[in-house]
Amino acid sequence: MLAARVLRRHLDQVTVIERDALPDGPQHRKGLPQARHSHLLWSGGARLIDSLLPGTTERLKAAGAQRIGVYRNMVSLTSYGWQQRFPETQFLYAASRPLLDWTIRDLTLADPAITLRQRTEAVALLGDATRVTGVTIRDLDDGASTDLTADVVVDTTGRGSRLAQWLDALDVPPPQEDVVDSGITYATRVYRAPGRSAGAFPMVSVHSDYRTRQPGRFGLILPVENGQWIVTLSGTRGSEPPTDEAGFAAFAKELAHPLISELIGLATPLTPVQGSRSTANRRRYFERNSVWPGNLIALGDSVAGFNPVYGHGMSAAARSAAALDRALQRNLGTPDLATSALRGISRAVDDPWNLATAQDIFYPNCRIDADDPRLEEELNSQERFTELVCTAGLKTAPVAAAVAGVSALAAPATSLQSPAVLGALRDQTATPAPDTPTLTDEEWALATAEPLDDN
Numbered sequence: 001m002l003a004a005r006v007l008r009r010h011l012d013q014v015t016v017i018e019r020d021a022l023p024d025g026p027q028h029r030k031g032l033p034q035a036r037h038s039h040l041l042w043s044g045g046a047r048l049i050d051s052l053l054p055g056t057t058e059r060l061k062a063a064g065a066q067r068i069g070v071y072r073n074m075v076s077l078t079s080y081g082w083q084q085r086f087p088e089t090q091f092l093y094a095a096s097r098p099l100l101d102w103t104i105r106d107l108t109l110a111d112p113a114i115t116l117r118q119r120t121e122a123v124a125l126l127g128d129a130t131r132v133t134g135v136t137i138r139d140l141d142d143g144a145s146t147d148l149t150a151d152v153v154v155d156t157t158g159r160g161s162r163l164a165q166w167l168d169a170l171d172v173p174p175p176q177e178d179v180v181d182s183g184i185t186y187a188t189r190v191y192r193a194p195g196r197s198a199g200a201f202p203m204v205s206v207h208s209d210y211r212t213r214q215p216g217r218f219g220l221i222l223p224v225e226n227g228q229w230i231v232t233l234s235g236t237r238g239s240e241p242p243t244d245e246a247g248f249a250a251f252a253k254e255l256a257h258p259l260i261s262e263l264i265g266l267a268t269p270l271t272p273v274q275g276s277r278s279t280a281n282r283r284r285y286f287e288r289n290s291v292w293p294g295n296l297i298a299l300g301d302s303v304a305g306f307n308p309v310y311g312h313g314m315s316a317a318a319r320s321a322a323a324l325d326r327a328l329q330r331n332l333g334t335p336d337l338a339t340s341a342l343r344g345i346s347r348a349v350d351d352p353w354n355l356a357t358a359q360d361i362f363y364p365n366c367r368i369d370a371d372d373p374r375l376e377e378e379l380n381s382q383e384r385f386t387e388l389v390c391t392a393g394l395k396t397a398p399v400a401a402a403v404a405g406v407s408a409l410a411a412p413a414t415s416l417q418s419p420a421v422l423g424a425l426r427d428q429t430a431t432p433a434p435d436t437p438t439l440t441d442e443e444w445a446l447a448t449a450e451p452l453d454d455n
């Protein structure tokens with residue numbers, strides 16, 4: 001939808017080809033199985049979405065999405081310890097994925113020049129290795145195939161994209177691909193928030209310490225709209241969370257701290273446990289292809305998908321849409337359009353790619369099939385710096401602000417090496433990081449209170 005919105009800023013007509021029937025509201029659908037799991041929209045992505053589609057975050061808030069101040073409204077055990085709840089420097093939106101999608105879809109499709117063809121599948125590209133002329137589409141109701149012509153084609157078909165196969169039919173060689181797969185598995189259950197905590201509870205996360213070189217285990221309580229908590233448990237290869245109810249509860253207890261287990265013990269389950277394994281870091285370097293159709297672009301998970309624990313996929317897609325916008329502005333109608341767009345998109349996904357893979361390589365049995373030379377450097381020298389910054393960020397406000405900026409994809413990763421951050425690292429006072437969960441007495445009281453009648 002963001003790609004459609006951006007294309008429409010430069011072109012007269014945009015057609016969105018969508019395999020699913022799209023619901024007329026914030027409901028789940030078949031083609032987006034990941035929507036059952038927690039989705040954080042970090043401020044780096046939220047601000048970009050608002051600039052492309054003004055009013056998005058206001059509508060999200062009006063529909064009950066929770067604005068979580070980083071780190072004010074976060075109770076967080078990181079690999080390095082409990083995070084001090086400093087005043088907000090970044091934020092994230094906590095909402096169900098169906099609400100995020102519905103809000104963006106409704107705003108985008110309000111433009112009558114953007115046409116949606118639902119229950120229609122893209123099956124092939126038309127054209128040749130220098131230029132595509134459109135796509136072949138198939139109507140899923142009557143099975144009829146037709147050719148749709150277009151000046152520009154953008155593939156946004158997600159992780160399962162068949163773009164490489166479609167290109168093969170045009171004699172375009174396959175793109176270089178990197179995969180870093182920690183084997184992370186997700187298990188998610190939705191609860192009714194306990195007591196009187198609905199709309200007034202922090203996000204709670206518990207991570208294990210990756211430096212132990214044991215499989216990673218993670219837990220997250222994401223307070224969303226309608227007084228609900230989306231609770232996601234996840235684990236890397238060798239520590240996958242079960243998807244039966246008893247196993248889910250037991251896994252929560254075995255996290256690095258039992259806080260999440262204690263809190264969900266107070267809450268009422270509303271759904272069964274759902275699992276997902278579509279979580280490997282996978283990046284395709286289309287911009288490196290020497291042969292490429294000059295008007296074919298890809299963005300979103302079809303270019304780069306990330307381990308979802310870092311919550312970066314949607315924000316990376318928003319950054320990529322903004323990069324597409326810049327390329328269309330400069331190069332629409334020239335043979336450089338695709339190259340400039342794909343290079344911009346590659347830069348847009350580089351930080352989230354590096355942040356996720358540089359961490360995931362340390363988990364046992366992480367499968368690496370990648371040429372990115374930075375992975376080698378990380379293994380040899382960068383880890384100590386990351387550890388220093390992240391440990392200082394638990395208890396030192398300026399370092400915490402820098403870490404928050406990078407985590408929120410609101411500041412480049414290089415900002416962690418700024419003179420201000422390096423100075424703050426040297427000036428460490430002996431203030432210890434919190435050594436117990438940072439949930440306040442008032443928050444505990446809200447979670448354990450008698451529910452109000454209408455809760």
Ligand SMILES: Cc1cc2nc3c(=O)[nH]c(=O)nc-3n(C[C@H](O)[C@H](O)[C@H](O)COP(=O)(O)OP(=O)(O)OC[C@H]3O[C@@H](n4cnc5c(N)ncnc54)[C@H](O)[C@@H]3O)c2cc1C
Nearest residue numbers: 019031034039040121122157158300301308311312313314
């Ligand atoms: C378990 C899990 C948790 C996640 N958590 C977060 C998070 O906390 N924060 C975050 O930012 N990101 C998160 N992500 C990542 C996020 O879901 C993706 O980055 C994002 O959805 C990518 O958007 P996309 O439009 O590229 O692809 P998708 O959202 O996957 O959309 C692809 C669309 O293409 C359609 N389609 C596919 N093939 C065809 C075809 N041939 N013809 C027509 N239509 C087709 C599908 O029906 C679908 O509508 C998570 C992912 C997973 C798996």
